[in-house]
Amino acid sequence: MAMTRVVRVRKPGGIEQFEIADVELPPLAADEIQIRQTAIGVNFVDVYQRTGLYPMPPANIPGVEGVGVVAGVGPNVTSISVGDRVAYAGAPVGAYASERNLPAGRAIRLPSALSDTQVASVFVKGITAHMLLYRVYPVGPGTTILVHSAAGGLGQLLTRWSLHLGATVIGTVGSEAKAGIARQAGARHVIVGRDADFAARVAELTNGRGVDVAYDGVGGATLAKTLACVRPFGVVASIGQSGGPIPPLDVLDLGPRRSLMLARPSVMAYMNDAVAYAVAAEAVLTAIAGDVLRVAGKAYRLSEAAQAHAELESGRSSGALYLTV
Numbered sequence: 001m002a003m004t005r006v007v008r009v010r011k012p013g014g015i016e017q018f019e020i021a022d023v024e025l026p027p028l029a030a031d032e033i034q035i036r037q038t039a040i041g042v043n044f045v046d047v048y049q050r051t052g053l054y055p056m057p058p059a060n061i062p063g064v065e066g067v068g069v070v071a072g073v074g075p076n077v078t079s080i081s082v083g084d085r086v087a088y089a090g091a092p093v094g095a096y097a098s099e100r101n102l103p104a105g106r107a108i109r110l111p112s113a114l115s116d117t118q119v120a121s122v123f124v125k126g127i128t129a130h131m132l133l134y135r136v137y138p139v140g141p142g143t144t145i146l147v148h149s150a151a152g153g154l155g156q157l158l159t160r161w162s163l164h165l166g167a168t169v170i171g172t173v174g175s176e177a178k179a180g181i182a183r184q185a186g187a188r189h190v191i192v193g194r195d196a197d198f199a200a201r202v203a204e205l206t207n208g209r210g211v212d213v214a215y216d217g218v219g220g221a222t223l224a225k226t227l228a229c230v231r232p233f234g235v236v237a238s239i240g241q242s243g244g245p246i247p248p249l250d251v252l253d254l255g256p257r258r259s260l261m262l263a264r265p266s267v268m269a270y271m272n273d274a275v276a277y278a279v280a281a282e283a284v285l286t287a288i289a290g291d292v293l294r295v296a297g298k299a300y301r302l303s304e305a306a307q308a309h310a311e312l313e314s315g316r317s318s319g320a321l322y323l324t325v
Contacts, residue, residue, distance in 0.1 A: 002021050002034070004024075004100060005302065007061065007062075021052075027071070033073050033077055034100070034101050034102075035069065037095075037100065039067045039068075040063055040096060040324075042321040043064065045311070046063055049062040062096075062098060063094060063096040064090060065090075065123050066114075070085075087123050090277060094150045096302065097192045108282075110285070121319070125153050126161075129157045129161050130279075131276075133162060135262050136237050145213050145214065148191065148215065148218050148226070149172070149242070149319040152217075152318060153227070154239075155182070157293050161287065162186075166187050169187045170190075172187075192199065200290070202229040211234065212234050212235070217240035217242055220241065222254065227258065227262075232259040235261045236254035297322055298322075302324065308321045
């Protein structure tokens with residue numbers, strides 16, 4: 001039986017709960033493929049899995065995306081062949097592994113022009129951006145958006161894709177160094193400082209109107225402040241809580257005076273919709289090939305997953321992190 005090296009979580013908690021182990025791969029099911037992985041994207045959802053906010057399967061191996069080469073196929077698989085380069089995203093969780101089995105329907109063939117690391121840096125974050133820009137609130141010419149953490153991996157991709165669609169982007173960042181990154185990605189206005197009164201600044205930049213849609217992955221006390229940035233009948237998309245748990249929200253904070261819509265979309269649910277997944281994956285790969293979506297990536301070895309998580313949680317990183325095998 002084949003063996004695989006994995007990074008798994010002993011029990012929910014900090015990075016000290018990671019351990020490296022060699023485990024047996026089960027035999028391929030009829031509709032599965034086996035992937036020898038080369039690059040594995042690191043996302044905040046992985047942190048939420050490690051800490052127990054999001055439950056994992058019993059193997060306790062986090063991770064929702066990877067890139068690699070097909071090493072085996074089940075007897076019912078006809079869409080994918082041994083030797084194909086593929087990417088995947090979504091369930092089943094368990095990407096932090098050198099090899100893994102996966103339902104064949106998850107695999108997306110990669111064009112030769114795209115490198116493994118290009119795709120691993122963008123794939124899930126790009127699908128998240130697709131969900132936000134096309135499904136949650138259709139963004140286009142004349143749209144004004146607010147992107148928190150605009151120098152982060154998702155923030156840069158949201159900014160670049162929104163700019164491509166004709167939108168105006170206001171970004172928030174924690175430092176002047178990150179402000180430069182956000183501007184390079186295409187943000188027209190950048191609000192700097194963790195304690196900045198960004199609601200007042202947004203009102204000033206929009207002549208009191210507010211933005212059409214705001215993307216808040218910070219959570220904590222930030223989400224309540226984000227509500228004040230959006231115009232009546234606009235949308236606030238709460239997409240994470242890197243800054244801490246989100247306090248209870250009174251529905252009266254949304255309306256009737258403000259007349260806001262609050263979305264709490266799940267990219268995992270989006271990716272688990274087969275049609276949405278196929279459309280978004282194709283759109284993301286096309287956007288990477290067209291240089292619409294790009295973000296600087298920083299590599300860690302699979303055995304250095306703890307260091308990658310520490311950097312992601314610290315807020316020091318900009319761009320994307322990925323693991324190599």
